[in-house]
Amino acid sequence: MRTLEEVQATLQIAKLQDEELQKTIHCLSFGDNVSSADYCLLELDDTLCKLIETGESLVIRGDADEHAVLCTKDRTYDLKIADTSNMLMFVPDCRTPDQLTNSQENSHIVHTQIWGFSNSYWELRKQRPKLKKLKKVLMENPYEGPALGGKEEDTENRYTMEDLLESIQASEEELKTSLEAVHACRIDGYWRMLDFDYEMKLLGHLTQLVDSESWAFNRVPLQTCLEELAPLEPKQMIEHCLNCYGKRYSENDDVLYALDEDRVCRGMALMLLQNAVKFNLREFQEVWQQSVPEGMSTRLDQLKSVALVDRSSRPETINLLRVEDLSEDTLERFNQLFTLREKWTEDDITPYIKDLCGEKQSTGALLTKHARSSMQNGIKVFNSRRPVAT
Amino acid sequence: MVQIVIRSSVDGSSPAEWLLVELQGEMFSRHNSALAGNVMGDLLYTIEGVPVLIVGHHILYGKQVKLEKPFAVLTKHSSHLQDSRGCRDSDNENNDVPQLPMETKQPGAPSTSYCVTALIKRKLIFKTRPKPIITNVPKKL
Numbered sequence: 001m002r003t004l005e006e007v008q009a010t011l012q013i014a015k016l017q018d019e020e021l022q023k024t025i026h027c028l029s030f031g032d033n034v035s036s037a038d039y040c041l042l043e044l045d046d047t048l049c050k051l052i053e054t055g056e057s058l059v060i061r062g063d064a065d066e067h068a069v070l071c072t073k074d075r076t077y078d079l080k081i082a083d084t085s086n087m088l089m090f091v092p093d094c095r096t097p098d099q100l101t102n103s104q105e106n107s108h109i110v111h112t113q114i115w116g117f118s119n120s121y122w123e124l125r126k127q128r129p130k131l132k133k134l135k136k137v138l139m140e141n142p143y144e145g146p147a148l149g150g151k152e153e154d155t156e157n158r159y160t161m162e163d164l165l166e167s168i169q170a171s172e173e174e175l176k177t178s179l180e181a182v183h184a185c186r187i188d189g190y191w192r193m194l195d196f197d198y199e200m201k202l203l204g205h206l207t208q209l210v211d212s213e214s215w216a217f218n219r220v221p222l223q224t225c226l227e228e229l230a231p232l233e234p235k236q237m238i239e240h241c242l243n244c245y246g247k248r249y250s251e252n253d254d255v256l257y258a259l260d261e262d263r264v265c266r267g268m269a270l271m272l273l274q275n276a277v278k279f280n281l282r283e284f285q286e287v288w289q290q291s292v293p294e295g296m297s298t299r300l301d302q303l304k305s306v307a308l309v310d311r312s313s314r315p316e317t318i319n320l321l322r323v324e325d326l327s328e329d330t331l332e333r334f335n336q337l338f339t340l341r342e343k344w345t346e347d348d349i350t351p352y353i354k355d356l357c358g359e360k361q362s363t364g365a366l367l368t369k370h371a372r373s374s375m376q377n378g379i380k381v382f383n384s385r386r387p388v389a390t
Numbered sequence: 391m392v393q394i395v396i397r398s399s400v401d402g403s404s405p406a407e408w409l410l411v412e413l414q415g416e417m418f419s420r421h422n423s424a425l426a427g428n429v430m431g432d433l434l435y436t437i438e439g440v441p442v443l444i445v446g447h448h449i450l451y452g453k454q455v456k457l458e459k460p461f462a463v464l465t466k467h468s469s470h471l472q473d474s475r476g477c478r479d480s481d482n483e484n485n486d487v488p489q490l491p492m493e494t495k496q497p498g499a500p501s502t503s504y505c506v507t508a509l510i511k512r513k514l515i516f517k518t519r520p521k522p523i524i525t526n527v528p529k530k531l
Binding site for chain 2: 010011032033034041044048052055085092098167
């Protein structure tokens, strides 16, 4: 251990005058803990720091073949190890000048231990949660309706919320939002995605009932729906369908639903588009309008990110293209899009790249990075930066 | 899927705040032994508050900086189920803590968790080239 005399001798040789210095001298030495490998540094942002200070825990999640992510209740971060050429030492009891009381008259030593050191730390980057896996997992056993006479319901591959948290790299809030987005329903404690045909069947029952009862589509009474459709489907599923395609509200003692025009129209379009590779655009638009409840108007912009219109072909066509079926990896996504179509207008491509944007990134920035622009017939179009295999 | 919890406190209180001392370059012990137990250097402050570090034969001048991105010092704990070692939250758990099954499929399998031992919001960084302290200045005769 250094003594005050030794320190002062060094200071003298170093030509540091007593009067220039504050009285407290920290003699730093390495504590016993430094050689244990059981600690590390985690870089935080302000949000995370506050979370930790209020006592919230964080979770690291990852499968053997996935990169690890860090989750809070509602956010997901990518985890990476960053190296630095500098040496970072962490010292528990070291005071900075603003913390020194300078009450002592004479120089004195404070023996201070360095608890640990590192030249690397965990770096965090906010990330879009990888939800493709959620869909994949839920589609292992989609719900097709109640088991029909004698047939056993498939109880394999069913997931509770806890099961999902264990297999999906996302925070709980993000998971809940995604479950809602894919119209998943909690049946018997398990989160189930509906088989597409079954979901359309439910929606079909609903829209037909609305038409036959001549209800305004923003005043659909829950009770009557349940009574009229009970012979056809379980009440839980009828109510689930109403929740997916409408908004619940109360008037006096009655519970009503306002069906969402965009969602219903989109659902009906998906039903029609599922069955063919490409549709004649004009024919499609006619059939589509006829298929939706009285009073609702179909518009092509309701189909952004689920269908693609080809205005360069004669006749014009439309086909199913769902962004959720494309890759989650940015480079791969652009590759897929440019393979499907060589040149895209900004209007057409934006719905298919919006979800790739980082926190402060715009689709324009993404396009600048991953595509090349040119003018075609006076309109700006984008094509691939690299040669795409045809 | 592996799930590793990072608990934010040992006893329910906010973690302590430590100081980071950052040096350019690596630290070697003169005798090539492990660092634990060895003296590292002397840290002083000038009247103006400039941190000065004396390491071996060198003086380094530095400055105090508030970290744009704070650090958390994490300590690893491996424990078997039912093992009460390692980090423990206070018994009435914060309701916000997500209830996650920490158990792996094999009962008794070791599970890893981390504890936030401290937060670091400020650092002393010594970037200037060390000035050697010349001990033997021959006097002009």
